[in-house]
Amino acid sequence: MPPTRVRAIILKRINFRETSVIVNLLTDSIGKIHGIMKGVRNPEKKIPPLAYQQGSCIEAFVYLKPRSGLELVTKPEVIEIFNFKGEASVLWRRLLFQLDRFIPAARFNSKEIYDLLVQTGFVISKTKDYRVVELIITQRILLHLGFGPFLEKCLVCGAKENLYFFSGKLGGAVCAKCHQTEITSFRLPSRHIQALRFFSKIPIAQIQMVKYISEGLYKNLKKCLDEIIEYHLMA
Numbered sequence: 001m002p003p004t005r006v007r008a009i010i011l012k013r014i015n016f017r018e019t020s021v022i023v024n025l026l027t028d029s030i031g032k033i034h035g036i037m038k039g040v041r042n043p044e045k046k047i048p049p050l051a052y053q054q055g056s057c058i059e060a061f062v063y064l065k066p067r068s069g070l071e072l073v074t075k076p077e078v079i080e081i082f083n084f085k086g087e088a089s090v091l092w093r094r095l096l097f098q099l100d101r102f103i104p105a106a107r108f109n110s111k112e113i114y115d116l117l118v119q120t121g122f123v124i125s126k127t128k129d130y131r132v133v134e135l136i137i138t139q140r141i142l143l144h145l146g147f148g149p150f151l152e153k154c155l156v157c158g159a160k161e162n163l164y165f166f167s168g169k170l171g172g173a174v175c176a177k178c179h180q181t182e183i184t185s186f187r188l189p190s191r192h193i194q195a196l197r198f199f200s201k202i203p204i205a206q207i208q209m210v211k212y213i214s215e216g217l218y219k220n221l222k223k224c225l226d227e228i229i230e231y232h233l234m235a
């Protein structure tokens with residue numbers, strides 16, 4: 001079979017033997033690839049290290065295997081350099097790590113999640129408050145994967161009023177009446193639920209419009225997202 005040309009972000013990379021690397025790639029079309037780039041660290045080949053570094057956005061060829069296993073990835077070329085420093089680098093690596101952990105190596109239509117990650121790379125360099133990017137992107141990833149947060153109605157009874165409790169186990173809002181029977185739910189100010197709704201709709205390219213969030217809001221929303229992750233993705 002001829003190789004497939006892809007664009008991809010390198011979620012994870014480890015050195016393998018003398019000159020090769022093993023990579024997990026989130027591609028723009030065929031899902032997540034667990035692959036090997038042979039000989040790329042051989043200095044004679046003159047391949048720039050950014051072409052196989054974690055976080056780089058590359059173009060490459062993948063020789064897809066009929067069965068699971070390491071796929072051969074060749075001719076990596078950098079198309080975007082997301083090579084951050086300091087706090088931005090910590091955030092970028094954490095998001096890559098999360099995605100690598102949440103998404104199994106499998107074929108699926110990955111265009112949307114790939115675009116989200118590329119946009120995130122651009123937005124990180126413009127942002128002032130990294131906590132905002134962390135919250136909004138983590139929320140968007142969870143929504144994309146189908147884990148919520150679902151905020152339009154109570155996930156126990158369907159009511160649309162008094163939604164100021166949240167359950168990570170259920171993946172969203174719980175009303176004041178149902179919270180007593182749903183022991184995993186905890187209270188949130190309703191304006192924090194509103195903020196979470198707002199964050200789920202804001203275009204990624206406009207994240208920097210949100211200049212600042214309070215420590216209280218950050219803590220609460222982070223707790224909501226962390227509990228979804230803990231209940232649904234850490235098992």
Ligand SMILES: [Zn+2]
Nearest residue numbers: 154157175178
């Ligand atoms: Zn309810």
